Amino acid sequence: MTSRLHNLVIESVGTRIISGDLAAGDTMHSEHLETELQVSRSVAREAVRVLQSLGLVESVKRVGIRVLPETSWNVFDPSVIRWRLAAAGKGAQLRSLTELRSAVEPAAAELAARHAPSDLGAELMAVAAKMRSVGRAGDLQQFLDLDIHYHGLVLAASGNEMFARMQSMIAEVLRGRTDYGLMPERPHEEALQLHMDVADAISGGDPEAARSAMDKIMRRTMEEVGSVWADEPRIFTQLP
Template sequence: MQPIDPHSPGVMPSGLHASVVDQMGLAIGAGEWAAGSVMRIEELEERYGVSRSVIREVLRVLASMGMVESRRRVGVQVLPATEWNLYDRQVIRWRLASPGRVAQLRSLTELRTAVEPQAARLAALRAPVADASELMGLAGKLWAAGQDGDTELFLALDIQFHRLVLSSSGNEMFGKLNSLVAEVLTGRTHYSLMPEHPHDEALQLHVDVASAIQRRNPVDAHHSMLAIMERAMTEMSTLWDEAAHK
């Protein structure tokens, strides 16, 4: 059998397509192409050093996310952010990497504030015993990681904790928001929008949420999760103010 030439027509080198999708998504997210801008395929071929077939496939992916649209006699036009699939994990990641990350984090945290306290309330009513026990274990591990200053472990455990609350709610729509929450928590950590060491009150609130769910107390579960969300907003607001005055 003859080896496949990776440069032959119709064959895409491994990782190239994903790389160009990521580069173009980041550029659009950062506003390098403003809404209404027209992209010329020939210019994109030259800019990214890839074939026309690769560019066309990349544009199809971006179009599926609502970021661009092919228009007859016009070309490929960049759409306003209001048209994007703002719940898509990649779109969230690109927006968090942009100069507008603060506004994106604020929007996402406001959404979490609306959803996660209700998810915790429902989890207190519906969570399987095994899930409630796992939440208590995660809350304890979170406390230890926070006290030790292990940022990466704390992030991983925090993502697990909030993902489990969402799934334990028994509401499949809430459960599907787990990737969004993971991106918010990751973005806050990687862009230094988290306190260097989690406050004891924040750690205790996670324990309180888990305890309320295990005790089947929906009112306490809702209240404690709401307190976590409000604290996150306060922490970010303080950090934003500090950054603005540097």
């Protein structure tokens, strides 16, 4: 029960900040959260600590809980990604994440072809084959689960722990694409084959082919969903 209430506070406040209902500079008080959401002081305080770790708020003595600007947000955190994909500016968020994937995943596939243990390569082949079967059957939910596992395996097989830690972030991108109706009713045959090609290249130790096939996957993704962000302005963040 405590865990559920804790998550309720985080979700409620987090979504309001990301959506703009609570603007940068707005202040809240822990007591108000306790009353509004009917939670204990300890639950409210712990939830605020989590929101602080996400860069969404700060506690200011004698002022309260202050909402921070977007430049302070931890944009790599899966919760922040999920909230941003549910907000009005989801197109810009999807573009940023897809461009990040386009830069990282081909490199991860190349590294995986060079360094992946044989058991990971075999598992990747098995997952790709199942993706093709499930995709042809039109089971988008099972396909999503397999797709998340597949891309996580590629990142992990790279042997780069920084890439591997991006698994949960990419999982939220893939979930968002499905949840917001940005997937075709059935994955295209070319996309299914490209996933097989990446797995085959990694399993066979062919770095150039692995990078090329993953790059094609990402370019296809950009083409399929690019219309979502066509009119979204780019975000230019000032460096400190």
